[in-house]
Amino acid sequence: MTLDDTHDPALRCWVESAQHHADFPIQNLPLGRFCAKDGSIRTGVAIGAEILDLERTLALDLLAGDAADAAKQALLAPLSLRADQRRALRRGLSRLLATAQSDRVRPHAADLLQAQSSVRMVLPAAVQGFTDFQAGIHHTLNGRRLRGSGAGSLPANYHQVPIAYNGRASSVVVSGTPVRRPKGQIKDAEGVTYRPTRQLDIELELGVWISHGNVLGDPITVDEADSHIGAFCLVNDWSARDMMAWEMDRLGPFTGKTFATTASAWLISPEALAPFRGTAYLRGPEAELQPPPHLRSSVQQAQGGLHFDLQVLAATARQQQAGQSPVQVAQSHTQHLYWTPAQMLAHQTSSGCNLLCGDLLATGTISGPGPGEGGSFKELGGGGETPFAVGNESRCWAEDGDLIVLRARASREGAASIGFGDCAGIVLPAHGVSRD
Numbered sequence: 001m002t003l004d005d006t007h008d009p010a011l012r013c014w015v016e017s018a019q020h021h022a023d024f025p026i027q028n029l030p031l032g033r034f035c036a037k038d039g040s041i042r043t044g045v046a047i048g049a050e051i052l053d054l055e056r057t058l059a060l061d062l063l064a065g066d067a068a069d070a071a072k073q074a075l076l077a078p079l080s081l082r083a084d085q086r087r088a089l090r091r092g093l094s095r096l097l098a099t100a101q102s103d104r105v106r107p108h109a110a111d112l113l114q115a116q117s118s119v120r121m122v123l124p125a126a127v128q129g130f131t132d133f134q135a136g137i138h139h140t141l142n143g144r145r146l147r148g149s150g151a152g153s154l155p156a157n158y159h160q161v162p163i164a165y166n167g168r169a170s171s172v173v174v175s176g177t178p179v180r181r182p183k184g185q186i187k188d189a190e191g192v193t194y195r196p197t198r199q200l201d202i203e204l205e206l207g208v209w210i211s212h213g214n215v216l217g218d219p220i221t222v223d224e225a226d227s228h229i230g231a232f233c234l235v236n237d238w239s240a241r242d243m244m245a246w247e248m249d250r251l252g253p254f255t256g257k258t259f260a261t262t263a264s265a266w267l268i269s270p271e272a273l274a275p276f277r278g279t280a281y282l283r284g285p286e287a288e289l290q291p292p293p294h295l296r297s298s299v300q301q302a303q304g305g306l307h308f309d310l311q312v313l314a315a316t317a318r319q320q321q322a323g324q325s326p327v328q329v330a331q332s333h334t335q336h337l338y339w340t341p342a343q344m345l346a347h348q349t350s351s352g353c354n355l356l357c358g359d360l361l362a363t364g365t366i367s368g369p370g371p372g373e374g375g376s377f378k379e380l381g382g383g384g385e386t387p388f389a390v391g392n393e394s395r396c397w398a399e400d401g402d403l404i405v406l407r408a409r410a411s412r413e414g415a416a417s418i419g420f421g422d423c424a425g426i427v428l429p430a431h432g433v434s435r436d
Contacts, residue, residue: 001270001271001274001277001303002274003274003275004091005091005094006027006029006090006091006094006271007027007274007275007415007416008027008416009027009414009415009416011026011027011094011098011416012026012098012099013025013026013047013048013097013098013099014097014098014099014101014102014105014106015047015048015050015097015109015113016048017047017048017049017050018047018048018050018097019048021048021049022409022417022419023046023409023418023419023420023421024046024047024048024049024266024418024419024421025048025416025417025418026047026094026097026098026416027272027415027416027418028046028268028272028418028419029045029046029047029090029093029094029097029269029272030045030046030231030266030267030268030269030272030421031043031044031045031054031074031078031079031124031231031266031267031269032044032045032046032051032078032121032124032265032266032267033078033121033122033123033124033265034051034114034119034120034121034122034265035119035120035121035122036053036114036119037118037119041122042054042055043055043074043075043078044114045093046116046266046421047097047113049115049116049117050113050114050115050116051113051114051115051116051119052093052097052112052113053111053112053113053114054071054074054075055075056111056112057071057096057112058071058072058075060108060111060112062096062105062108062112063089063092063093063096064092065088065092066084066085066088066089066092067088067089067091067092067093068092069085069088070085070086070088070089070092071089071092073085074089077125077357078124078125078267079124079125079209079211079230079231079267079357079358080211080212080230080357081211081230082211082212082227083227083270083271086230086269086270086271087271090269090271090272120176121174121175121176121265122174122265123172123173123174123263123265124209124231124265124266124267125209125357125358126358127169127172127358127359127360128169128356128357128358128359129166129169129355129356129358129359129360130166130167130168130169130172130261130359130360130361130362131164131165131166131167131344131348131359131360131361131362132164132165132167132205132237132257132362132364133162133163133164133339133344133361133362133363133364134162134163134164134364135162135337135338135339135344135363135364135366136205136336136337136338136363136364136365136366136367136375137154137158137281137336137337137338138336138367138368138369138373139364139365139366139367139374139375139376139379140154140155140158140364141153141154142367142374142379143378143379146378146379146382146383158338159283159288159289159290159291160291160292161347162295162339162343162344162347162348164344164347164348164364165252165253167257167258167261168258169360171258171259171260171261172261172262172263172360173260173261173262173263173425174262174263174264174265175234175262175263175264175265175421175422175423175424175425176265176422176424176425177260177262177425178425178426178427178428179238179259179260179262179425179426179427179428180259180260180427180428180429180430180431181196181197181200181400181427181428181429181430182196182197182200182240182243182255182256182259182260182430183195183196183197183430183431184197184240184243184247184255184256185243185246185247185255186198186242186243186246187245187246188242192246196429196430197240197241197242197243197256197430198242198397199240199241199242199378199384199397200238200239200240200241200397200398200399200427201238201239201240201241201376201377201378201397201398202236202238202239202312202376202377202398202404202406203235203236203237203238203239203364203365203375203376204234204236204310204312204330204332204365204366204367204375204376204406205234205235205236205237205362205363205364205365205366205375206232206233206234206235206306206334206337206341206362206363206366206408207232207233207234207235207263207264207360207361207362207363208229208232208341208344208345208360208361208362208363209229209230209231209232209233209267209358209359209360210228210229210230210345210355210356210357210358210359210360210361211228211229211230211231211357212228212230212357213228213354213355213356213357213359214228214349214354214355215354216352216353216354217352217354218349218352218354219294219346219349219350219351219352220345220346220349220355221294221346222294222295222296222297222300222342222343222346223297223299223300223342224346225341225342225343225345225346226270226304226341226342228345228355229270229341229342229345230267230269230270230357231267231268231269231270232267232268232269232270232273232306232341232420233263233264233265233266233267233268233420233423234263234264234406234407234408234420234423235261235262235263235264235360235362235363235406235423236261236262236404236406236423236425237257237261237362237365238257238259238260238261238262238425239253239256239257239376240255240256240257240259241256241378241397242256243255243256244256244257260425261362262423262424262425263360263423264406264420264421264422264423265421266420266421268418268420272418273306273308273410273418275410275412275414275415276306276307276308276410276411276412276415277303277304277305277306277307278303278305278306278307279301279302279303279305280300280301280302280304280305280340281305281335281336281337281338281339291343294346294347294350295339295343295346295347297342297343300340300342300343304340304341304342304343305334305335305337305340306334306337306340306341307333307334307335307410307412308333308334308408308409308410308411309331309332309333309408309409309410309411310331310332310333310334310366310375310406310407310408311328311330311331311332311406311407311408311409312328312329312330312331312332312375312404312405312406313326313327313328313329313404313405313406313407314326314327314329314390314395314398314402314403314404314405315327315390315391315402315403315405316390316391316393316395316399316401316402317399317400317401317402318393319390319391319393320401320403324391326403326404326405327390327391329372329380329388329389329390329395330372330373330374330375330380331368331372331373332366332367332368332373332374332375333366333368334366334408336366336367336368336369337363337366339363341361341363344361344363345361348361367379377395377396377397377398381395381396381397382396384396384397398427399427400427400428400429401426401427402426402427403424403425403426403427404424404425404426404427405422405423405424406422406423406424407419407420407422407423408420
């Protein structure tokens with residue numbers, strides 16, 4: 001993907017909070033949807049700590065030509081923009097927000113901008129379908145070690161198949177939505193009981209939003225797949241490990257996963273992430289390690305990987321009450337994804353499956369190989385055996401009142417750093433259970 005003047009690290013914005021903002025400098029410009037003070041759902045652009053209201057921008061004739069046309073479509077369905085439309089809108093917004101336009105645009109700032117802290121974000125699209133992959137190679141290895149099944153080895157098909165299952169879409173929620181501890185069937189020393197999970201877990205994942213799909217029966221090739229990706233986000237695919245352990249044989253997880261999946265609110269475009277593309281996971285030279293023909297691509301190997309840092313942060317109820325911010329409990333990196341987003345997408349459609357605008361593909365948990373790099377509490381806490389530190393407290397599993405925050409930051413020399421915004425959720429007690 002070609003870089004242009006919208007990626008220039010020297011570019012500055014007349015919105016003061018955008019200067020060196022950790023997530024949303026002028027080089028990012030993600031779209032999202034928010035509930036305004038009057039209750040209306042509106043489309044906006046994250047810029048620093050503010051949101052640029054796209055409808056008001058159009059009403060003031062501040063965008064023209066292809067940028068205005070793309071903005072009008074974004075008002076209806078921001079995820080539906082194709083690459084040429086996203087580029088046109090990105091160029092128009094970049095010029096509008098650059099300091100060179102300060103005298104023309106700043107007088108309208110009160111009408112155009114709203115503080116992100118003053119609005120409620122909603123999902124940027126109606127989720128049509130949800131697929132959860134298992135592309136994090138170290139999470140897969142760690143999980144097998146903790147289960148005692150093939151420690152240090154991968155499933156026999158791991159090098160050939162982007163393993164996944166189809167989930168439900170109805171309980172995908174936007175960042176900031178509280179997550180209630182689920183109840184379910186659990187087998188332990190007491191037998192099989194129906195009760196709240198005692199092993200509530202999180203999963204650090206990357207989400208891939210589909211902007212446009214394909215005709216049923218017509219696969220998308222691996223080299224076409226990137227053109228169907230409209231945006232990226234962070235995903236916390238909450239899990240109840242004790243419920244899953246009982247129900248997974250033979251069809252995989254069900255109620256232990258269906259209760260909630262949290263997605264970050266902003267659509268981070270492929271164009272914004274262009275400076276942070278690079279090589280995919282480096283496989284060994286052995287023939288059995290190579291992707292199958294329908295997923296093999298020299299372009300994907302050279303440019304299909306995403307390169308940015310990931311964090312898991314947490315704050316207990318007591319820490320929040322004391323006014324403390326979440327602290328880092330784990331870090332990871334997207335380089336630990338064994339399959340690229342394009343390979344995952346192409347494999348899902350390889351049987352003829354049709355995708356739709358609004359489908360969300362999640363990579364699976366992204367863990368690193370070392371201590372403190374687990375993308376789940378199961379890994380960080382040794383399956384419940386070795387508590388890990390959360391500030392001056394400790395955890396094995398998420399407890400009621402805990403706040404969990406996922407973050408991503410893309411940076412490299414010669415490029416402006418950008419982020420995704422928080423993917424956050426606080427744990428509520430199970431129904432019928434009060435929290436002290």
